[in-house]
Amino acid sequence: MKKMKALLCTGRLDSFSGSELVIIEFGQELRRRQFVVHVYAHHIAESLEASLLKAGIVAKSCDEIDLASYDLIYTQQNALSLLLDAQAVDQLCKVGFPYIIFAHLSPYIEIEAPLSRLESEIATRIIVNSEETGKALAAFGAAYRKAIVVPNPTQDVYISHTPITAIRKILIVSNHCPDEVLAARDLLISAGYQVDHLGEGGNVAMMCPEILHDCDAVITIGKTVQMAILANRPVYCYDHFGGPGWLTDQNYEEAAALNFSGRDQPVKKTADEIFEDITRFKPDIPHFYRKQKPFLIRFWVTLLLRDLKSHRRKIPKNRDDMQSLARVDRCMSIVCAQAFNNHFLLRYVLPRKMRFIADRDKWIQDRDGWIRERDDLIRQLQLQIYERDQRISERYSLIRALHERLRSPALVRRCLRNFSHRFAAKPRCAEDHDPIERI
Missing domain, CATH: 3.40.50 (Rossmann fold)
Incomplete structure (x- = not known):
């Protein structure tokens, strides 16, 4: 039996944050249900790509994606719009659109808002992550007032x-x-x-x-x-x-x-x-x-698969209108992708670089402090060595002075004279007489 194919689309896969986990966990659950799962993102970090491979999810580039070959397409952050050029829409109008889920994950981030009428025309289901997001999207028309709240379920x-x-x-x-x-x-x-x-x-x-x-x-x-x-x-x-x-x-x-x-x-x-x-x-x-x-993703995927079984590919009659909407959406999606990139740079990359610079500056300050402490220690050691050398020099000088005094002729004569006087002045005892004289 041929396995069903799913394509998951998102803006960026750069960190282990909420929207990235939505893609990874949804892909893991679809893999558990024997789907072949591919993912597209404007940018994928190496660490996230490794996590995708570990989960059995294959990352695809724009040139490798044939939208008509998928049974299920899930998109968030308007990422699918970059793939829906006029040629792709023309092909889908011929063979029919697959089951497409448009997800909106924020009520206030502009990249999460719908682009043109194309979304409401081709969406099988529109979902939001909270009642707040659903209320924000209601202003975009009747299709969005029917959005289903799927509250960030997990495994x-x-x-x-x-x-x-x-x-x-x-x-x-x-x-x-x-x-x-x-x-x-x-x-x-x-x-x-x-x-x-x-x-x-x-x-x-x-x-x-x-x-x-x-x-x-x-x-x-x-x-x-x-x-x-x-x-x-x-x-x-x-x-x-x-x-x-x-x-x-x-x-x-x-x-x-x-x-x-x-x-x-x-x-x-x-x-x-x-x-x-x-x-x-x-x-x-x-x-x-x-x-x-x-809160269980398997609960929602079970409901999704029941709906998917009864889905019939929709072939729109207004092909020219769809192509026109696709051109508008693609232009807007390019702008949105750049805006999303700027948002990512401002929210994640710039703070990371600022933290790196702050950490580097702190490391430099700490290093300078260590150098100052080392220099202070060296100066203290040099002072101690100098004081020690001074003491040694003074002792050498004292020793030389004593040595000179010991070698002085006047001191030698005085010592000999004192010794001679002491020896001459000593009286001789009877025991010290020659034994022959005692006979």
């Missing part, structure tokens, strides 16, 4: 039923960890807690069940929240937007509606406040943790 390998009775080991998961969280981490470590940081500025690696199951609580936002919920780990929802803190049955609905981004309560806390929140918290798993089905 069931994160499921754990191990109870948490005390919090001593905390995991921060963030690629943009705010200063107050880093300061709170130092306070927690001083108080005896073990606090690890996964992401930019800490251990840069892909999240996995072993890392999550090894901690007692998580400080994070976004997709990692769903992973922690499956793992039955308490979540302190807070990052660069702020956040509600510990997720409870009372604040869950508002936090979930905004994709656990923290924007539901965009209030910044101090390091002391975060420290107090965490140290006073008593582990208590909220009731909503039992509602895990929407």
Whole structure:
């Protein structure tokens, strides 16, 4: 039986952040369902390419992709539009469009907004990651008001039923960890807690069940929240937007509606406040943790495959209009790709370079400090050596002076004279007489 083929499209695969994990985990689940999975991105970092290969997902360039050969196409960040030139659209109009999912992952990042009418014309399904994103897209027309909320689901390998009775080991998961969280981490470590940081500025690696199951609580936002919920780990929802803190049955609905981004309560806390929140918290798993089905990617893929079985390729009649829309979309997608590239440069590359420069400057300052300390030590040693040489020189001078005095003729004559006088003045005893004279 011929395997079904899927193409997953995204803007960039550069770091282990939310949108990258969406692609990787979706691809892994499709591979588990015996799909051949290819991925396209404007740029793929070497570290991410290795993760894709490990998951059995093959990266493809524009020239290697034949859109008509796929049964399922998933696209986010408008990446598919760069592949939909007039020729590709003309071919798809002849053979029919495959099952296409357009995903929108943010209500405020411009690259996540629809481009032209082409999307609504060819989309089989339009999905959003939160109610907030769905409300933002509703203004684009009826097709977007029917968008399905798929709340960043993840794999069931994160499921754990191990109870948490005390919090001593905390995991921060963030690629943009705010200063107050880093300061709170130092306070927690001083108080005896073990606090690890996964992401930019800490251990840069892909999240996995072993890392999550090894901690007692998580400080994070976004997709990692769903992973922690499956793992039955308490979540302190807070990052660069702020956040509600510990997720409870009372604040869950508002936090979930905004994709656990923290924007539901965009209030910044101090390091002391975060420290107090965490140290006073008593582990208590909220009731909503039992509602895990929407957070499982296999649940959504099962629904998708049921829908895919009944899908029939759509052959549009207005081929000329579709080609015109494709030209507009492609031009806009090139602009969007450049905008996305600039966004990536400003948000990730520039901060990384700034951190590198700051680390380099700190290293230079530390090195200069070490050099100054070394020079001070050398000067102290030179001074000690000089003082020692002075003492040795003084002793040599004293020895030479004594030696000269000992060799002085006047001293020799005086010593001989004193010795002669002492010897001559000594009286002779009877015992000292010659024995012959005693006879």
